[in-house]
Amino acid sequence: MASRIILFILGFIAWALLNWVPDWQHMVIGIFVSAFVAYMTGDFFVKRTHLLTHPRRYLWFLYYVPVFIWECLKANIDVAYRVIHPDLPIHPGIVKVKTSLRSDVALTFLSNSITLTPGTLTVDVDKEKGFLYVHWIEVRHKDVEKATKIVVERFENILKRIFEE
Amino acid sequence: MINTIGLVFISIGLFFDFIGCLGLVRLPDVYNRLQASTKCITLGTCSILFGAFLIQGVTAFGIKALLCMMFLLLTSPVSAHALARGAHKSGVKLWERSVVDKYGEDGN
Structure with a gap:
C-alpha cells in the first residue's frame, strides 16, 4: 500500500x-x-519502503549527484579525445568486475553510473554471484580485482550507503 | 546574461552531439560505437535541454525541458545496456584488436 x-x-x-x-x-x-x-x-x-524514512540516505544521494555529474563530464571529454585523435587510441575489451551490492535498485544505479562514466559500458549483470561484465574502451587491467578497483569503487561506497540495508 | 549562459550550454551540447555522431562513424564495432553514442549524446542533449531551460525560465517550455532531461538520464544507459547485451547474445563479434572478452569466456 x-x-x-x-x-x-x-x-x-x-x-x-x-x-x-x-x-x-x-x-x-x-x-x-x-x-x-x-x-x-x-x-x-x-519493495522496501522503510528505507525511505532514513534522512541520511537523502543526504548521501545529494552527495552522489555532483560526483556523478563530474564523472559524466570527464567521460565525455575522454571519449571526445579518443574520437578526434587521428590514431584512434583505443584498446577495447570486456572485463569482469565484482560488486557487493545486492538489491535491484542499487545494481541498476551502479550499472547506469558505470555506463555514463569514462570508457565503460555495462553489458550484463550476474546477480547471484555479484559480477558485472563491463565493456571498457581502454583496458588497463584484465584482472578482476584491479579492474574492480578502478571501475566500481568510485560509486559503490556511496550507493551502498544510499540503497543497501 | 542568462541568455548568453543558455547559448553557451546549447553550443557545448551541439559540440558533444557532433562528437557522438563522429564516434558512430569512426569507431570500429558495436560496443565502442555504443560507448561514444551513449555518453556524448546523453550529455550533449541534456546540455541543450538545460540551455533551453535557462533561456525560457520556469515556463511550460522550460519545465518540460527539465523533465525530459531527467528521463533521458534515467533511460539512455538502460537502452545502451540492452543493446550491448542483445548484440553479444546474438553473436556479434568484438573488434579483432580487442584485448579480452571475459563475457564470452564465461560462456554467455
Whole structure:
C-alpha cells in the first residue's frame, strides 16, 4: 500500500510538471490518471519502503549527484579525445568486475553510473554471484580485482550507503 | 546574461552531439560505437535541454525541458545496456584488436 501511495505522488508530480502552469481541470484528470496507474502497477515500484524514512540516505544521494555529474563530464571529454585523435587510441575489451551490492535498485544505479562514466559500458549483470561484465574502451587491467578497483569503487561506497540495508 | 549562459550550454551540447555522431562513424564495432553514442549524446542533449531551460525560465517550455532531461538520464544507459547485451547474445563479434572478452569466456 505504501508503495502505491509513493507512486501516486510521484506520478502526480510528473503530471503537474508536464501540464505546467497548473489549473484545476488538468489537476483533476491528473488525480484520476495517477490513481489508476498507481492501482495497476504500484506493487512493483518500491519493495522496501522503510528505507525511505532514513534522512541520511537523502543526504548521501545529494552527495552522489555532483560526483556523478563530474564523472559524466570527464567521460565525455575522454571519449571526445579518443574520437578526434587521428590514431584512434583505443584498446577495447570486456572485463569482469565484482560488486557487493545486492538489491535491484542499487545494481541498476551502479550499472547506469558505470555506463555514463569514462570508457565503460555495462553489458550484463550476474546477480547471484555479484559480477558485472563491463565493456571498457581502454583496458588497463584484465584482472578482476584491479579492474574492480578502478571501475566500481568510485560509486559503490556511496550507493551502498544510499540503497543497501 | 542568462541568455548568453543558455547559448553557451546549447553550443557545448551541439559540440558533444557532433562528437557522438563522429564516434558512430569512426569507431570500429558495436560496443565502442555504443560507448561514444551513449555518453556524448546523453550529455550533449541534456546540455541543450538545460540551455533551453535557462533561456525560457520556469515556463511550460522550460519545465518540460527539465523533465525530459531527467528521463533521458534515467533511460539512455538502460537502452545502451540492452543493446550491448542483445548484440553479444546474438553473436556479434568484438573488434579483432580487442584485448579480452571475459563475457564470452564465461560462456554467455
